[in-house]
Structure formats: C-alpha cells, structure tokens
Amino acid sequence: MKKRVLSLILVVAMAVSMLMACGKDNKEDDKAASGTNTQIKVADVKPTLKLLGSSSTADLNDTIEAKVIEEATGYTVEYHGLPAENANQALMLTLANDNDYDLVTMNQNQFTTLRANGALLALNDYIDAIAPELWDCISEDAWKGVSDEEGNVYALPKLYSAETEVASFMVVRMDLCRKAGITELPTTISEFKNMLVTLKNYYGDQYIILSGPYNPAKTGNRMNIPMNISSAFGIYNDWMVDKDGKVIYMTEHENFDEMMTFMNDLYKEGIIDIDYASNSSTGVDEKLASGKAIIAMNSRETLNTTFATLEESGLTENDIEYIGALHGDDGTCTYMQTAQYGAFTGIPVKNAKNAADSIAWIAEKVKNQELIAIGEEGVHFNWVDGYPVPIQPKFTDERNKSSSLTHFADMETYQIQFSARLQKTEIMWKAYTNCTIAANENEPEIFVPAYFAYCNSETYATGNTALLKSLNDYIALLVTGQRNLDSDMKTFNADFENFGGEDMRKELQAWYDAAFK
Amino acid sequence: MKDKKMKNKKIRSRSAKQVSFIANLMCIILLILVLVPVLHVAALAFSRGTAQLAGKVYLWPVDFQIEGLKMVMTQTGFLRSLLNSIYITVVGVVISLVVQILFAYPLSRPKLKGRNFLTAVLAIAMLFSGGLVPTYMVINGLGLVNTFWAVILPGAMSTFNMLLIRNYFEGLPEGVIESAYIDGAGDLQALFKVVLPMSTPIISTVSLLTAISYWNSYFGPSIYLTEGDKMTLQVFIRNLMADTQTITEQLERTEETIGLLSVTTIQSVVTVLAAVPMIAIYPLCQRFLKQGITIGSEKG
Amino acid sequence: MKNRKSKKIQRKPISKKIKDTIKYIRLHPTLYLMLIPGLVLLAIFEFLPYYGITIAFKDYNIFAADNPLAAIGASEWVGFANFQKLFGSSDFMRVLKNTIVINGLRIIILFPIPIIVAIFLREVRSKKFMSVTQTAIYIPYFFSWAVISGIFNSLLGSYGVVNTVITKLGFERVGFFQDPEIFRGVLLFTDGWKSVGYNVVLFMATLVAISPELYEAAKIDGANKWQEICYITLPSILPTIVMVLILRVGNLLTKGFEQILVLYNPAVYDSADIIGTYVYRMGIGQMDFSRSAALGLFNSVVSATLVIGTNYISKKLVKRSLW
Missing domain, CATH: 1.10.3720.10 (MetI-like)
Incomplete structure (x- = not known):
C-alpha cells in the first residue's frame, strides 16, 4: 500500500518535472532535439538504423530472429558490437566524436558515465510523442534509475528476466548422498553442515565435498560466497540496510564474522574445495561434471551441459537435486530480489537525427514482444499451466537469439515469456521450480527488496565494481584461511576507504532515504 | 704433424657428435613439451563437450564431432573477419616491408650523414607513445576510423623490425656493395640489385614477424574498427570466447545436441582456426631461409 | 688506428662538417628520399599524438568539449595527482x-x-x-x-x-x-x-x-x-x-x-x-x-x-x- 502511494507521488512528481523540462529550452542535452521538440514524428521513409551494442550483438545480423524483428517493425537495423575487451575505450571514443550510430546499448558503468557527461539524449519528449505506452512497461523505480533529478530519462533499460529468482543454488549428487545415508535435502544451515560432515566421513578424500565459488559474469550471483548460504546468516548483498535504516557493507554485518568462520571451518575440515580461491566458474562446472565433486555451487546457465555429462556416466534426473536459499537455525532467511538492470539502450546526442524512428522501432518491438521473444503458439511454444513451453528444435532454431535482441520489454509479460528458455530441458526447469518457484510460493517473505538495484549514483555505478572485486578476493582468502578476520580486517577497511566506499555509502544512504523511507 | 691433424680430427668428430646429440635431444624434449598441450587442444576441438567436461580427452578426440568447427565457421561474422584479417595482413606486410627496407638501407650505410638525428628520432619514437586519445584523434582527423588503414599504417614503421633489417644489412660484405657503387650503380640499384638479393633470410623473417603482429593485433582493431563488417578475426574470436554461452544455448535444441559442445571445446575450435593460417605460412618462410644460405654464400 | 682517425674527424670545424654533409647529400640524394616514408609515418602516428601526454597531468574528461581533442584543452590541470593516485x-x-x-x-x-x-x-x-x-x-x-x-x-x-x-x-x-x-x-x-x-x-x-x-x-x-x-x-x-x-x-x-x-x-x-x-x-x-x-x-x-x-x-x- 505504502509503495503504491509512493509510486503515485513519483508519477506526479515526474509529470511535473517533465512539464518543467519541456518549458526550459536552454538545456544543453536537448540541443540536438531543439526545434524538433514541437513536432516529433517518424520519418516518411523508414531509415535504416545503426545500433552499437555489446560484443555479442555483432553476430545478430542476418539471423532469423533479426529478420522476424525486421518484418514485425518495418525497420532494417544494422547491429554492430563493441569488442569484448577495451569496450569502454572504444565506446567513449566513438561517442565523443561525430558518429553515425542511432542507438547504443550500454552496461551500467558505461551508461552512468555517458549520462553524467551529457552524451545521451533525453528521451521523454520522444516517448511522449511516439509511444507513451512505453512508460507503463517497467516500474517507476526502474525509470528513476535512468533519470536525472529533473526526471529526464536517458535510456530505455532492459531489466533482469525475473524479479524474484533464487539464481544462486547448489547442485547435489543425490546418488552419492544416498550411498552415504542422506536421503533428505537440508533446509537449515546446521542440517547443511551435518550433511557435509556425513559426506566427508563417508567418502574421505575420494570426492570434493563442496566446490565453488560460482559467479560467472552473466549470472545473478556476483559474490564469492553463495547467496543461498549467506541467506542463513541474514546477509544478502554487498551493500545492505540494517534495522535502523542505515546502509552497511557486508563486512560490517553482525554475522559476517560468523559466516566466514563457518566457511573457513568447512575448509579446514577438508570439505570445501582446496581450490576455492583459484577456481574459475568453468573449473567448478568441470569438477561437478567429471564426477569429482558431490555438491557444487552453480546457477542455471551451464546446467544443461553439465547434466548431459553426468547423464552419460549413468545418472538420471532423480540423482540430481538442488539446495536453494538456506535458513539459519533461528529461521533467518534473507535473499535479495533479483530485480536489476541488464542493459541500457540510449541515443547519442551527437547523432539524434533518427531518434523518433529509434523510439518507434523499440515501441514496435514491444507491441510484437511475444512473437519476437518466443514465437507463435503451436509453432514455437505451447501454453502449459500459464507458462510457455518451447517446441523444440523449432524454438531454439528460430528464437534462441531473441533475448540478445530485446532492448526494452514490457516486464510483466516478459518475465513469463522468458521462462520458456528455462523449460528447454527438464533439468533446468526442475532447478527453477525447486528453488525459485517454491520459494515464491511457500516463503515469499525471504525476498529482501533490491534496494540499490536502480540507484543512479555515478560514484556507486562506476566505483563499486572494483570494490566488489576486492571484497570477493577478501572473502575467497578468508575461506581458505589465507586471510584472517582479526588481523586483515584493517587492510580491507583501508581498501574500502581507497575505493571510495564511504562516498558510495553516503550516496546509497541518500538514495535509500529518498526511495524507501 | 700428421698425428696432430689426426688428433684434431678425432676431437672434431667427437665434439660434432656431442653437439649433434645434444641438438637432437633438445629437439625431442621441445617437441614433447610443446606438442602434448598443442595436441590436447586440437583433440578438445573435435571432442564432444561432455567428454571434455568429464575429463576424458587427452591427446586424441573422444566422441569425435566437427559441429563446433561448423558452428563457428557459420557464425555470420567468421568468414568476413577472416578475409578482413588476411587483407590487413597482406597489405600491411607489403607496406611495412617497403617502408622499413627503404629506411634501413640508408641507415646501414657507414658514411651516412645525419645519423645522430635519425637515431634520436627512432629512439624517441620507440620509447614514448602519445597514448590512446590523441592517437585516436589523429586517425579520426585523417578520416581513417572504420577503414583498414587505421590499423595498417600506424604499425607499418616498426622500429624494431627496421633495426633487425639494418643489423642484417650491416653484416653484409661491404666490399660487394662498394664495388657496385664503383661500377656506377645508384643507391636504388645498389639496394635492389645487390643488397636485397642477399637478404632473403631477413626479409622472409621480417615478413613473418610483421604478418604475425598484424594477424595477432587486437587493440587497434578493437578501437578503430567498430563497424561489424570491418571486424578482424582476433576481435571476432575474443568476442566469441567471451560469449560461448550463445553457442552452447544454440545446441539446446534437442536431447542429442545438448552437451555436444562445451565452453572449452568451443574455445579450442576457435584457437585452432586462428592459428592454422599462421602455422601454414611458416614452412614457406623456412624455405626462403634455406634459399638465403645459398644466395648469401654465392655472393659472399 | 681507427680511433685516432675518428677523433680527428670530431675536431674538424663545424663549417667543414656541414660542408661534408651537404656534399654527401648531393652525392646520395636517393638515400635521403628513402627515409621519407618512414619519417612521415613516424611523424603522423608517433610524434603528432605527443601533445596528448598532457592528459597525464589533467583530470581529463573526454566529453568536456565538443570533441576529445578540444576536451584536452578544456580539462583541468591537476599536476601530479594522477600519479599520486597510482603510486600513493x-x-x-x-x-x-x-x-x-x-x-x-x-x-x-x-x-x-x-x-x-x-x-x-x-x-x-x-x-x-x-x-x-x-x-x-x-x-x-x-x-x-x-x-x-x-x-x-x-x-x-x-x-x-x-x-x-x-x-x-x-x-x-x-x-x-x-x-x-x-x-x-x-x-x-x-x-x-x-x-x-x-x-x-x-x-x-x-x-x-x-x-x-x-x-x-x-x-x-x-x-x-x-x-x-x-x-x-x-x-x-x-x-x-x-x-x-x-x-x-x-x-x-x-x-x-x-x-x-x-x-x-x-x-x-x-x-x-x-x-x-x-x-x-x-x-x-x-x-x-x-x-x-x-x-x-x-x-x-x-x-x-x-x-x-x-x-x-x-x-x-x-x-x-x-x-
């Protein structure tokens, strides 16, 4: 209820600020658009649009998915990709000079920097004139993160495919567990530890009992401590909010020491993979797939290939189970919502001549969202229990790349549409059902709002990546005992200071106070 | 006297045996050290993804597949980026060679005046760089962004390779060059008729080094060629490496194809594809190296 | 022997040196023409960008002006602050x-x-x-x-x-x-x-x-x-x-x-x-x-x-x- 009132206020505030923004025509950012302000309309002949995106977009030209979009929208779009490395430099240099890209797709760092420097066009007038329905596609909060203080929106954000997904879980080899006398999955942290100890006592050094960490760039897990273990300690993110509404960092959480001691004990007992500090996510996958590990931290991304490998060594679906968010012994369980930005699509100030058509193209895509995302019913998918189930191989052959081609979506329908991708295999769907759907149905109270997902602070957006890396390194070394909570906390705190942690805290606090209090 | 000669011969043949034994042993050790991992990668490229994940692949493909090769080669960008890279490499090698040989020859002349100035120019160019932004602005100002010249020209005057050529020129018998001048040859004639024919070893070597550096270059192409149809093979490859998931997802079409490829097998395919052209030109270069011996000895 | 000779050359008056140089250039003009392509490439792609070294002493913002070049001038001097950040x-x-x-x-x-x-x-x-x-x-x-x-x-x-x-x-x-x-x-x-x-x-x-x-x-x-x-x-x-x-x-x-x-x-x-x-x-x-x-x-x-x-x-x- 409170939230609804809040969003209403926000809408009003935004409408007012938008009106005010229209009134001012001396705004620098609108330089390119000024003059067209009064009569924004699409061109008579649809122009070919040039889009500059991340490296994976480079190979989307001439795909079936791209052709479907072309037919549905009437626009021909050339997709160009930034290099996988040096993307930032290439993007900055390209946009700082005259260029002919009509649309540019960015990550959060890039977007925040470009917006702060006025390299992106304010889109409000265009959306109002061309496709006002786009305003309803995502939440007010999500719009707020791409706006400046006056409510000018600088990008159309693509949001993460699900708002409440337990994206971090552990894969368990039940066949091995059953041999050791374990038939039930743990739900609390103590049960979990008992399970690990039982396995260790039974198997000794024959297997890696618990392998990890798992945080490949693309998944929801960003931490070197699985969020489904930290949930039992009330820890859900690097930045959190305590009971009094104060922003705290993970290392300042009252249970941080306890959690790290718990992990370090497991390591000392030979339960956690001795490579914990040096493992890559691929390495963890390989250990699970090759049968070296009994339990592995994981996420859905590579599950299919891993399971196919295990299947070839004689396992069935029943031999694989998943551990979702664990509870503390006192019932504590906090898991952060997965609401977050995926990518941002904006229009460069230096080349805004096709801005109206660019917005029109996006709007057309949203109108045809189902067709583009999952295809035609009966051809590419069927509805089962309210979820789209793909018809293979047609679905993969003709719609696999459409998620890379989605730049902005109506999130309410997109979440459902996206789930088709999780139904491509039973094993993946089982993971989603057991961890995510179960949590949503049985204990939705575990989900903590993603307070800072839409925070638009430049300090935070550009500085936190390095700080997070530093925290993750610290955590990995705490697990393996190469760092010590008593003696090395000071060093980390110094790093925290160096990376601008305190400045971020101030901005996050201000954001929290404005948005949630 | 005769005894001494005999003794010398004995020592000689014994030392020759030692050297040849060590040389052969060295080759065998090197071959093992290098080929075992190389064959492993080649085997991975043609193994089923699940076999790789299960750790079953050593030096020979397990559950042979060429789907990975097919998938990478049919990615829309592959062929174009391959052709782009070949074009850049070929044109780059030709231009670099011309520029560097023309520069190295005067520098190798013993009596050249102004050497100190040239030395200073080379030293400064070699040691200091203006950095990314101003270089980009120069290239942008010349209108070269998103043209292949942006990656060909800046590297064409490699001081290192030029000095390699100059070193070689300086080692040539000065008498032969001198006599050409005495016979009335001009500088160009001396260079093209006398010096270059004796220089096949260094020219083939520098061609190879230049080809490798154009072929392997990543930074320039990644910054200056953002348009998709200008992409080079190295950029394409690193993009693919960073996003192998797209390919593994593409295989989730039926029960049978899942697990056909893994991240590592795709990376191996890409590695093999990128290395083959450069490995193929090496024997060619070696042939010229051998040729160099005979020509060098005839003239020398 | 050789050493003594070179010392002698060094002691030659400068005007003589210049004369020698001019004589050599007249004799071998082609040698100097050959240097041109290399020198031009170096001048354009190595020496011209040197003005950008100043970026190291500025708080460079690529968007500070109309283009990155003008932005160099528009950005603020910060002395050795960037070095301090690195090595501090x-x-x-x-x-x-x-x-x-x-x-x-x-x-x-x-x-x-x-x-x-x-x-x-x-x-x-x-x-x-x-x-x-x-x-x-x-x-x-x-x-x-x-x-x-x-x-x-x-x-x-x-x-x-x-x-x-x-x-x-x-x-x-x-x-x-x-x-x-x-x-x-x-x-x-x-x-x-x-x-x-x-x-x-x-x-x-x-x-x-x-x-x-x-x-x-x-x-x-x-x-x-x-x-x-x-x-x-x-x-x-x-x-x-x-x-x-x-x-x-x-x-x-x-x-x-x-x-x-x-x-x-x-x-x-x-x-x-x-x-x-x-x-x-x-x-x-x-x-x-x-x-x-x-x-x-x-x-x-x-x-x-x-x-x-x-x-x-x-x-x-x-x-x-x-x-």
Missing part, C-alpha cells in the same frame, strides 16, 4: 617489487633459451627434423592466454594430471596456482612455452646467413664444434642478441600483463600482482583516461632510462648498441 597506495612498493622480480627472472631465465635453441637447431643433421621442430615450437605463440590458462589448469590444477600422478606416488599435492613461489615458476614456464619458438625466429635469419666460408676456415684451423659455436656462431648473432636484450630490459615494467591477468588468483596476489594487473583491478568499471595516460608516461620514462642505460653498458662491454 601502500601496495605500490610490493607491486613494483613483484614486477621487477618476475620480469627480471623472465630476462635471466627465459631470454637465453631461444638463443640456445636456435644455435642447436642449426646443428641438427636432419633438416626435416629441424624444420618440424622449429614449426612445432612456434605454434603455441598463437594460443591466447585464456586457452593456455585452460590447458595448464587442467594439467597443474589441484586435481589435474600432474597432481594426480604426484599424489598416486604418495607425495603431497603441489599448489601450482596457490603457492606464491611456485606460481612464479608457473608464470615463467608458461611464458617460455608460449614464446620460445617465436623468439627463435628472430635469431634464425641471422644464423642461416653466416657465411659457410667462416666455418670452412675454422675447420681448416682445426676448431672443434664447440669452438665453432663460441667463436663463429655466437659473435655473428651478437648484434641481434644485444638489440633484443636491450628492448627486453626496456619492457621490464610492462611485460606479462595479459598473462598474469588470466592466470593469477587472489591466493597469489602477494607474489604475482604486477603494476599492470594492480592498476587494472583498481580501475575496473571506471573510464579514467588520465590514469592510463599517467601509467603510460611512467612506464615510458622508466623504460627509456633502462634502454639508454643498457645501451650504454653494452656499448662499453661488447661494443654493440641499439642505434
């Missing part, structure tokens, strides 16, 4: 030490290997065997570090092939990627593995060009094979050796960035973090052109000092120099 941290000395130790070891251990390999390759009787070896060892140069990291992880990882053998034999596992000292060995080995064959190429050209007459003459003089190598082969490739060595020393601070970035992990930061990787980690997610300009300038200055120094030493010791 307490970690910097550790990182600098790592850089020097690791790259120093590369020079001491890895630099001689391709020279030795090239010399002995020449002595292989079967030319076919020689070319096969030569081609084979050159292949790894085309493997990216990401792939090499994969290979050596599966070989040397805690559960990899090598450790399986070691544990089967009853020994303790070796933490190739966890033990700070051993990891440096892994760095050296993988670098050698990747680059020896490529570096052999550098020396081969000079080796094959050694006139066979020299060897014939040595044979007649009764030299054995070892003496041939020491007194003919080595001196013939000395200029190339010196040149490559000087440049290697010049790269002391910058070498190995990509390799270490891919291979290392938090467990070995203490021994393997070099300047490049450290600065990279500090700057992830930020787009700080000034910082990279400052680092580039610092590296250039150090490298220039090292190159000039080594060049001087080699001039004194072996009468050979880069220029």
Whole structure:
C-alpha cells in the first residue's frame, strides 16, 4: 500500500518535472532535439538504423530472429558490437566524436558515465510523442534509475528476466548422498553442515565435498560466497540496510564474522574445495561434471551441459537435486530480489537525427514482444499451466537469439515469456521450480527488496565494481584461511576507504532515504 | 704433424657428435613439451563437450564431432573477419616491408650523414607513445576510423623490425656493395640489385614477424574498427570466447545436441582456426631461409 | 688506428662538417628520399599524438568539449595527482617489487633459451627434423592466454594430471596456482612455452646467413664444434642478441600483463600482482583516461632510462648498441 502511494507521488512528481523540462529550452542535452521538440514524428521513409551494442550483438545480423524483428517493425537495423575487451575505450571514443550510430546499448558503468557527461539524449519528449505506452512497461523505480533529478530519462533499460529468482543454488549428487545415508535435502544451515560432515566421513578424500565459488559474469550471483548460504546468516548483498535504516557493507554485518568462520571451518575440515580461491566458474562446472565433486555451487546457465555429462556416466534426473536459499537455525532467511538492470539502450546526442524512428522501432518491438521473444503458439511454444513451453528444435532454431535482441520489454509479460528458455530441458526447469518457484510460493517473505538495484549514483555505478572485486578476493582468502578476520580486517577497511566506499555509502544512504523511507 | 691433424680430427668428430646429440635431444624434449598441450587442444576441438567436461580427452578426440568447427565457421561474422584479417595482413606486410627496407638501407650505410638525428628520432619514437586519445584523434582527423588503414599504417614503421633489417644489412660484405657503387650503380640499384638479393633470410623473417603482429593485433582493431563488417578475426574470436554461452544455448535444441559442445571445446575450435593460417605460412618462410644460405654464400 | 682517425674527424670545424654533409647529400640524394616514408609515418602516428601526454597531468574528461581533442584543452590541470593516485597506495612498493622480480627472472631465465635453441637447431643433421621442430615450437605463440590458462589448469590444477600422478606416488599435492613461489615458476614456464619458438625466429635469419666460408676456415684451423659455436656462431648473432636484450630490459615494467591477468588468483596476489594487473583491478568499471595516460608516461620514462642505460653498458662491454 505504502509503495503504491509512493509510486503515485513519483508519477506526479515526474509529470511535473517533465512539464518543467519541456518549458526550459536552454538545456544543453536537448540541443540536438531543439526545434524538433514541437513536432516529433517518424520519418516518411523508414531509415535504416545503426545500433552499437555489446560484443555479442555483432553476430545478430542476418539471423532469423533479426529478420522476424525486421518484418514485425518495418525497420532494417544494422547491429554492430563493441569488442569484448577495451569496450569502454572504444565506446567513449566513438561517442565523443561525430558518429553515425542511432542507438547504443550500454552496461551500467558505461551508461552512468555517458549520462553524467551529457552524451545521451533525453528521451521523454520522444516517448511522449511516439509511444507513451512505453512508460507503463517497467516500474517507476526502474525509470528513476535512468533519470536525472529533473526526471529526464536517458535510456530505455532492459531489466533482469525475473524479479524474484533464487539464481544462486547448489547442485547435489543425490546418488552419492544416498550411498552415504542422506536421503533428505537440508533446509537449515546446521542440517547443511551435518550433511557435509556425513559426506566427508563417508567418502574421505575420494570426492570434493563442496566446490565453488560460482559467479560467472552473466549470472545473478556476483559474490564469492553463495547467496543461498549467506541467506542463513541474514546477509544478502554487498551493500545492505540494517534495522535502523542505515546502509552497511557486508563486512560490517553482525554475522559476517560468523559466516566466514563457518566457511573457513568447512575448509579446514577438508570439505570445501582446496581450490576455492583459484577456481574459475568453468573449473567448478568441470569438477561437478567429471564426477569429482558431490555438491557444487552453480546457477542455471551451464546446467544443461553439465547434466548431459553426468547423464552419460549413468545418472538420471532423480540423482540430481538442488539446495536453494538456506535458513539459519533461528529461521533467518534473507535473499535479495533479483530485480536489476541488464542493459541500457540510449541515443547519442551527437547523432539524434533518427531518434523518433529509434523510439518507434523499440515501441514496435514491444507491441510484437511475444512473437519476437518466443514465437507463435503451436509453432514455437505451447501454453502449459500459464507458462510457455518451447517446441523444440523449432524454438531454439528460430528464437534462441531473441533475448540478445530485446532492448526494452514490457516486464510483466516478459518475465513469463522468458521462462520458456528455462523449460528447454527438464533439468533446468526442475532447478527453477525447486528453488525459485517454491520459494515464491511457500516463503515469499525471504525476498529482501533490491534496494540499490536502480540507484543512479555515478560514484556507486562506476566505483563499486572494483570494490566488489576486492571484497570477493577478501572473502575467497578468508575461506581458505589465507586471510584472517582479526588481523586483515584493517587492510580491507583501508581498501574500502581507497575505493571510495564511504562516498558510495553516503550516496546509497541518500538514495535509500529518498526511495524507501 | 700428421698425428696432430689426426688428433684434431678425432676431437672434431667427437665434439660434432656431442653437439649433434645434444641438438637432437633438445629437439625431442621441445617437441614433447610443446606438442602434448598443442595436441590436447586440437583433440578438445573435435571432442564432444561432455567428454571434455568429464575429463576424458587427452591427446586424441573422444566422441569425435566437427559441429563446433561448423558452428563457428557459420557464425555470420567468421568468414568476413577472416578475409578482413588476411587483407590487413597482406597489405600491411607489403607496406611495412617497403617502408622499413627503404629506411634501413640508408641507415646501414657507414658514411651516412645525419645519423645522430635519425637515431634520436627512432629512439624517441620507440620509447614514448602519445597514448590512446590523441592517437585516436589523429586517425579520426585523417578520416581513417572504420577503414583498414587505421590499423595498417600506424604499425607499418616498426622500429624494431627496421633495426633487425639494418643489423642484417650491416653484416653484409661491404666490399660487394662498394664495388657496385664503383661500377656506377645508384643507391636504388645498389639496394635492389645487390643488397636485397642477399637478404632473403631477413626479409622472409621480417615478413613473418610483421604478418604475425598484424594477424595477432587486437587493440587497434578493437578501437578503430567498430563497424561489424570491418571486424578482424582476433576481435571476432575474443568476442566469441567471451560469449560461448550463445553457442552452447544454440545446441539446446534437442536431447542429442545438448552437451555436444562445451565452453572449452568451443574455445579450442576457435584457437585452432586462428592459428592454422599462421602455422601454414611458416614452412614457406623456412624455405626462403634455406634459399638465403645459398644466395648469401654465392655472393659472399 | 681507427680511433685516432675518428677523433680527428670530431675536431674538424663545424663549417667543414656541414660542408661534408651537404656534399654527401648531393652525392646520395636517393638515400635521403628513402627515409621519407618512414619519417612521415613516424611523424603522423608517433610524434603528432605527443601533445596528448598532457592528459597525464589533467583530470581529463573526454566529453568536456565538443570533441576529445578540444576536451584536452578544456580539462583541468591537476599536476601530479594522477600519479599520486597510482603510486600513493601502500601496495605500490610490493607491486613494483613483484614486477621487477618476475620480469627480471623472465630476462635471466627465459631470454637465453631461444638463443640456445636456435644455435642447436642449426646443428641438427636432419633438416626435416629441424624444420618440424622449429614449426612445432612456434605454434603455441598463437594460443591466447585464456586457452593456455585452460590447458595448464587442467594439467597443474589441484586435481589435474600432474597432481594426480604426484599424489598416486604418495607425495603431497603441489599448489601450482596457490603457492606464491611456485606460481612464479608457473608464470615463467608458461611464458617460455608460449614464446620460445617465436623468439627463435628472430635469431634464425641471422644464423642461416653466416657465411659457410667462416666455418670452412675454422675447420681448416682445426676448431672443434664447440669452438665453432663460441667463436663463429655466437659473435655473428651478437648484434641481434644485444638489440633484443636491450628492448627486453626496456619492457621490464610492462611485460606479462595479459598473462598474469588470466592466470593469477587472489591466493597469489602477494607474489604475482604486477603494476599492470594492480592498476587494472583498481580501475575496473571506471573510464579514467588520465590514469592510463599517467601509467603510460611512467612506464615510458622508466623504460627509456633502462634502454639508454643498457645501451650504454653494452656499448662499453661488447661494443654493440641499439642505434
């Protein structure tokens, strides 16, 4: 209820600020658009649009998915990709000079920097004139993160495919567990530890009992401590909010020491993979797939290939189970919502001549969202229990790349549409059902709002990546005992200071106070 | 006297045996050290993804597949980026060679005046760089962004390779060059008729080094060629490496194809594809190296 | 004799020197025309961008003006603040030490290997065997570090092939990627593995060009094979050796960035973090052109000092120099 009132206020505030923004025509950012302000309309002949995106977009030209979009929208779009490395430099240099890209797709760092420097066009007038329905596609909060203080929106954000997904879980080899006398999955942290100890006592050094960490760039897990273990300690993110509404960092959480001691004990007992500090996510996958590990931290991304490998060594679906968010012994369980930005699509100030058509193209895509995302019913998918189930191989052959081609979506329908991708295999769907759907149905109270997902602070957006890396390194070394909570906390705190942690805290606090209090 | 000669011969043949034994042993050790991992990668490229994940692949493909090769080669960008890279490499090698040989020859002349100035120019160019932004602005100002010249020209005057050529020129018998001048040859004639024919070893070597550096270059192409149809093979490859998931997802079409490829097998395919052209030109270069011996000895 | 002559030339009056130069240029105009393409390329792509070095002393914002060029002028001077940001941290000395130790070891251990390999390759009787070896060892140069990291992880990882053998034999596992000292060995080995064959190429050209007459003459003089190598082969490739060595020393601070970035992990930061990787980690997610300009300038200055120094030493010791 409170939230609804809040969003209403926000809408009003935004409408007012938008009106005010229209009134001012001396705004620098609108330089390119000024003059067209009064009569924004699409061109008579649809122009070919040039889009500059991340490296994976480079190979989307001439795909079936791209052709479907072309037919549905009437626009021909050339997709160009930034290099996988040096993307930032290439993007900055390209946009700082005259260029002919009509649309540019960015990550959060890039977007925040470009917006702060006025390299992106304010889109409000265009959306109002061309496709006002786009305003309803995502939440007010999500719009707020791409706006400046006056409510000018600088990008159309693509949001993460699900708002409440337990994206971090552990894969368990039940066949091995059953041999050791374990038939039930743990739900609390103590049960979990008992399970690990039982396995260790039974198997000794024959297997890696618990392998990890798992945080490949693309998944929801960003931490070197699985969020489904930290949930039992009330820890859900690097930045959190305590009971009094104060922003705290993970290392300042009252249970941080306890959690790290718990992990370090497991390591000392030979339960956690001795490579914990040096493992890559691929390495963890390989250990699970090759049968070296009994339990592995994981996420859905590579599950299919891993399971196919295990299947070839004689396992069935029943031999694989998943551990979702664990509870503390006192019932504590906090898991952060997965609401977050995926990518941002904006229009460069230096080349805004096709801005109206660019917005029109996006709007057309949203109108045809189902067709583009999952295809035609009966051809590419069927509805089962309210979820789209793909018809293979047609679905993969003709719609696999459409998620890379989605730049902005109506999130309410997109979440459902996206789930088709999780139904491509039973094993993946089982993971989603057991961890995510179960949590949503049985204990939705575990989900903590993603307070800072839409925070638009430049300090935070550009500085936190390095700080997070530093925290993750610290955590990995705490697990393996190469760092010590008593003696090395000071060093980390110094790093925290160096990376601008305190400045971020101030901005996050201000954001929290404005948005949630 | 005769005894001494005999003794010398004995020592000689014994030392020759030692050297040849060590040389052969060295080759065998090197071959093992290098080929075992190389064959492993080649085997991975043609193994089923699940076999790789299960750790079953050593030096020979397990559950042979060429789907990975097919998938990478049919990615829309592959062929174009391959052709782009070949074009850049070929044109780059030709231009670099011309520029560097023309520069190295005067520098190798013993009596050249102004050497100190040239030395200073080379030293400064070699040691200091203006950095990314101003270089980009120069290239942008010349209108070269998103043209292949942006990656060909800046590297064409490699001081290192030029000095390699100059070193070689300086080692040539000065008498032969001198006599050409005495016979009335001009500088160009001396260079093209006398010096270059004796220089096949260094020219083939520098061609190879230049080809490798154009072929392997990543930074320039990644910054200056953002348009998709200008992409080079190295950029394409690193993009693919960073996003192998797209390919593994593409295989989730039926029960049978899942697990056909893994991240590592795709990376191996890409590695093999990128290395083959450069490995193929090496024997060619070696042939010229051998040729160099005979020509060098005839003239020398 | 020669020395005295050159001294005499030096004592010539300057006007005479200029006259000589003009005379030489008149005699060989083509020689100077030949220099033009190279000089033009250097002027455009090397010297013209030098004005951008100022970015290192500014708080450069690429969007500060209409284009990045004008933005250089529009950005604020900050003196040495960018350098302070880089080197002010307490970690910097550790990182600098790592850089020097690791790259120093590369020079001491890895630099001689391709020279030795090239010399002995020449002595292989079967030319076919020689070319096969030569081609084979050159292949790894085309493997990216990401792939090499994969290979050596599966070989040397805690559960990899090598450790399986070691544990089967009853020994303790070796933490190739966890033990700070051993990891440096892994760095050296993988670098050698990747680059020896490529570096052999550098020396081969000079080796094959050694006139066979020299060897014939040595044979007649009764030299054995070892003496041939020491007194003919080595001196013939000395200029190339010196040149490559000087440049290697010049790269002391910058070498190995990509390799270490891919291979290392938090467990070995203490021994393997070099300047490049450290600065990279500090700057992830930020787009700080000034910082990279400052680092580039610092590296250039150090490298220039090292190159000039080594060049001087080699001039004194072996009468050979880069220029």
